[in-house]
Amino acid sequence: MQPxxxxxLTPQPTGGLIVTFKPGVDHAAQAQCLHDCIGPQARSFxxxxxxxxxxxxxxxxxxxxxxxxxxxxxxDESPEIQARLLAADQIAEVRPEFWMFxxxxxxxxxxxxxxxxxxxxxxxxxxGQGIDLCVLxxxxxxxxxxxxxxxxTQRSFVAAEDVxxxxxxxxxxxxxxxxPRPKGDTPRYGAAPxxxxxxxxxxxxxxxxxxxxxxxxxxxxxxxxxEVISMSLGRAVAAGEGPSPDYARIxxxxxQRGSLIIAAAGNDSARRYGHIAPVGAPANSPAIMxxxxxxxxxxxxxxxxGGVNPQGGEVDIAAPGVGIYSxxxxxxxxxxxxxxxxxxxxxxxxxxxLAESDPGLRGQALWDGLxxxxxxxxxxxxxxxxxxxxAPGGGAIA
Amino acid sequence: MSEVQIKIILxxxxxxxxxxxxxxxxxxxxxxxxxxxxxxxxxxxxxPALLVQMNAMDGVAEAVVEGQLxxx
Numbered sequence: 001m002q003p004x005x006x007x008x009l010t011p012q013p014t015g016g017l018i019v020t021f022k023p024g025v026d027h028a029a030q031a032q033c034l035h036d037c038i039g040p041q042a043r044s045f046x047x048x049x050x051x052x053x054x055x056x057x058x059x060x061x062x063x064x065x066x067x068x069x070x071x072x073x074x075x076d077e078s079p080e081i082q083a084r085l086l087a088a089d090q091i092a093e094v095r096p097e098f099w100m101f102x103x104x105x106x107x108x109x110x111x112x113x114x115x116x117x118x119x120x121x122x123x124x125x126x127x128g129q130g131i132d133l134c135v136l137x138x139x140x141x142x143x144x145x146x147x148x149x150x151x152x153t154q155r156s157f158v159a160a161e162d163v164x165x166x167x168x169x170x171x172x173x174x175x176x177x178x179x180p181r182p183k184g185d186t187p188r189y190g191a192a193p194x195x196x197x198x199x200x201x202x203x204x205x206x207x208x209x210x211x212x213x214x215x216x217x218x219x220x221x222x223x224x225x226x227e228v229i230s231m232s233l234g235r236a237v238a239a240g241e242g243p244s245p246d247y248a249r250i251x252x253x254x255x256q257r258g259s260l261i262i263a264a265a266g267n268d269s270a271r272r273y274g275h276i277a278p279v280g281a282p283a284n285s286p287a288i289m290x291x292x293x294x295x296x297x298x299x300x301x302x303x304x305x306g307g308v309n310p311q312g313g314e315v316d317i318a319a320p321g322v323g324i325y326s327x328x329x330x331x332x333x334x335x336x337x338x339x340x341x342x343x344x345x346x347x348x349x350x351x352x353x354l355a356e357s358d359p360g361l362r363g364q365a366l367w368d369g370l371x372x373x374x375x376x377x378x379x380x381x382x383x384x385x386x387x388x389x390x391a392p393g394g395g396a397i398a
Numbered sequence: 399m400s401e402v403q404i405k406i407i408l409x410x411x412x413x414x415x416x417x418x419x420x421x422x423x424x425x426x427x428x429x430x431x432x433x434x435x436x437x438x439x440x441x442x443x444x445x446p447a448l449l450v451q452m453n454a455m456d457g458v459a460e461a462v463v464e465g466q467l468x469x470x
Contacts, residue, residue: 138469169469208468211405212432212441219434233467245459246407249437264470281467341470 015074016097017082025090027065033091034061034070037084042070071097105296108325112188114296115176115320115346120394121191121353128192128352133178133228134221135345136214137170139163139201141329144171146180147197155220156201157213165329166205172337173232174199175327177345178352186334189326191349191391198226203233211246218250222259227355227362229254230348231263231288232341234280241278242311243285251287258362260370262289262348264340265315266305276306276382279313286312289367292384293321293343298375300383304340307382317371318384319346347389357392403464404428404448406440412457413438419457426451 021030027044034042042061063070072081085094106114116122132153139156140147140163154163165171178197179190200217203209214233221229254261261282268277283290292315293301300306301322307314321343328335347370354369355361361369374387408419416435424430428442441464452461 167469203467203469208466210403210466211464214467215434215437215439216432219436233469235465235467244407245410246405246437246439249410249413249439253436267470280470339470344470 012099013096014099015078017072017078017085018095018097019070019072019085019091020093021068021070021090022092023068025068027063029090030063030068030070033088034063037088038072038081106298106320107296108187108323110185110187111182113325115324116188116191118298118320119191119346119350119389120391121350122188122394124353124391124394126353126356126392127181128178128195128349129356131192131195131228131352131355132198132224132226133192133195133230133348133352134198134200134224134226135170135174135177135230135348136200136202136217136221137173137232138167138203138205138207139165139170140174140199141165141171141327144327144330144333146175146183146186146327150180150197153196153198153224154200157217157220158201158204158209161201161204163199163201165201167203167207168328168332168335169207169232169341170199170201170203171329172324172326172335173230173341173345176324176342177230177349179327187325191346192352195228195349195352198224209233215246215250218254218261222250222254222257226259227366228348228351229259229261230345231261231282232339232344234264234266234283236266236268236280237278237284237309237313239278239309241309243313244281247282247285248287248312251282251285255287255363255367260289260351260363260366261287262291262344262351264344265290265292267303267339267341269303269305271300271302271304276308278309279305279307279315284309284313289316289347289370290314290385291316291340291344291347292318293338293340294318294377294384294388295322296320298377298388300379301338301340303338304383307385315381315383315385317347317374317386317389318377319343319350319389321346350389350391353391401429401443402446404442404444404452404461405464406442406452406461407459408438408440408457409459410438415457416440423452
């Protein structure tokens with residue numbers, strides 16, 4: 001079993017050291033101290049000049065003039081150096097140097113995933129209580145500790161396979177949509193922790209599924225009265241290809257019955273090469289909400305499909321889909337994945353929160369509510385639709 | 399020729415006649431697997447030549463080889 005808090009959530013040392021001299025120790029004494037402890041390659045730099053860029057590979061330490069602080073660069077013998085520094089009378093503190101990150105990027109914390117922070121799900125007063133949310137995917141690990149006590153309505157539509165997730169994709173998606181409130185040291189990763197979770201296994205343990213099984217699952221969820229249906233699945237379509245009438249009809253039927261089907265837009269783009277692939281099926285159906293993926297900087301994900309086809313092939317909304325931490329079948333327990341598959345259940349969970357907030361928001365009204373209350377992003381609608389999906393009352397910057 | 403899995407989508411005006419179309423397709427040699435009268439969609443297995451015949455029928459929007467979808 002993995003530790004409850006992944007290593008990536010703890011501060012990451014660079015291997016270097018930060019040294020703080022005691023007050024009153026002048027610059028010459030600081031330099032001599034560094035020389036005594038680590039050798040002659042320590043260099044001094046003025047904190048008001050731009051010569052810090054001149055640090056070269058031979059430099060072992062950087063003494064910042066007038067600040068009383070020195071940086072010992074990463075070296076194999078850092079523990080021995082640290083011991084010598086700690087023994088020096090002139091030094092007040094020696095601590096590891098840690099990697100730091102730009103604050104304009106969301107990060108996972110010990111409390112919650114970055115996706116729940118960015119969308120406001122973490123601070124929303126709503127939890128999906130009373131809302132039926134269905135995830136159609138590769139099933140779920142019903143014995144996972146985070147779902148063991150959860151009442152889950154489940155059914156497999158895959159021949160000769162029960163709902164047990166032998167792939168991992170479905171458990172991850174279900175976790176993002178409706179994973180539990182945090183327990184112990186596990187960060188919260190589920191957008192709607194109190195939703196009534198329905199799991200339809202429509203993809204096999206190999207990760208793919210027949211259309212007949214997927215359509216059967218969609219109708220099962222609609223007939224069960226699920227207000228929200230999450231589908232992190234699809235297929236690529238050709239440029240200029242329109243939506244298939246069967247999925248268009250199911251999407252329309254769902255809206256008519258008060259259900260909202262939300263689907264992943266697809267991962268077939270290679271944006272670094274200028275290629276934007278069209279939104280795949282069934283997300284390209286006009287009555288199915290297509291979800292694009294954004295990263296921690298709220299930029300469109302490299303792989304995320306775009307609205308380049310007509311007749312429903314547009315992106316409708318965007319959500320976190322890079323570096324997404326969620327549940328994984330035992331014994332792995334948790335893992336990080338990326339894809340519009342990860343963005344889709346974020347929107348599904350947020351839709352459940354919005355549906356809980358107003359019983360009048362069902363079907364098309366829920367669609368309209370979701371796309372109306374987004375955080376606008378400085379990106380083309382082709383890539384992110386209306387913008388970043390937000391939780392009701394979550395306090396995220398809209 | 400080996401059988402293929404076939405998806406038939408009826409046009410919107412014939413959705414209510416899904417059961418009758420199932421009978422017609424079965425008579426043509428299609429082994430019906432499942433049908434969804436709410437949306438006018440029928441799945442079955444049969445000779446690939448059926449695709450041409452079915453696509454020529456009145457009331458059929460499209461008959462295609464059934465596809466697969468994948469986790470994204």
